[in-house]
């Protein structure tokens with residue numbers, strides 16, 4: 001599934017020195033295409049909002065989610081906020097939902113001995129023993145404000161994002177932006193089939209996807225966990 005042309009060494013060095021790296025052309029083209037097809041056509045998406053605001057009912061159709069977005073923007077003025085669509089891969093596989101969905105195979109691959117060995121080699125952290133995953137779809141106007149990915153009940157060593165928005169352009173928004181003291185220190189544009197990887201905890205955000213973005217910002221993301 002991972003590109004055969006990937007030379008890990010320079011990325012390992014950059015990751016250990018800077019704590020973050022973006023690797024282009026990460027998956028084999030055919031794997032990226034197939035996963036993207038699944039994300040676009042087969043995944044039963046749900047709205048992801050702050051848990052204390054759990055939205056009732058079905059996902060609003062694109063263009064009919066204006067009220068939801070306006071309310072989230074108002075709350076974002078006051079504190080941490082996010083809106084995007086997600087599919088919880090770990091829970092879905094565990095609960096036997098959506099049999100035959102390609103994402104189940106992806107989750108199994110991410111937890112295969114081969115991929116865990118790859119995480120050890122790339123990060124130098126041999127304590128990593130599992131990879132969590134969720135699929136995400138940021139449509140126009142979606143965002144995820146600053147947070148650091150630390151969790152009380154999970155030992156997250158690194159966060160990863162496999163980006164599957166086609167032909168992504170810098171002016172389409174949806175950038176993964178790293179922050180220090182409230183200022184941006186580095187920005188990763190979510191280019192097609194790139195892997196963004198960074199040490200946790202680290203402040204970061206996903207900026208608003210532009211109204212003129214010609215694709216949705218699809219991704220598979222999660223954590224390399226100890």
Ligand SMILES: O=C(O)CCC(=O)C(=O)O
Nearest residue numbers: 149161176196206219221
């Ligand atoms: O999609 C991204 O680039 C980052 C997503 C993220 O920060 C998260 O889901 O915690």
Ligand SMILES: [Fe+2]
Nearest residue numbers: 147148149159
């Ligand atoms: Fe995050």
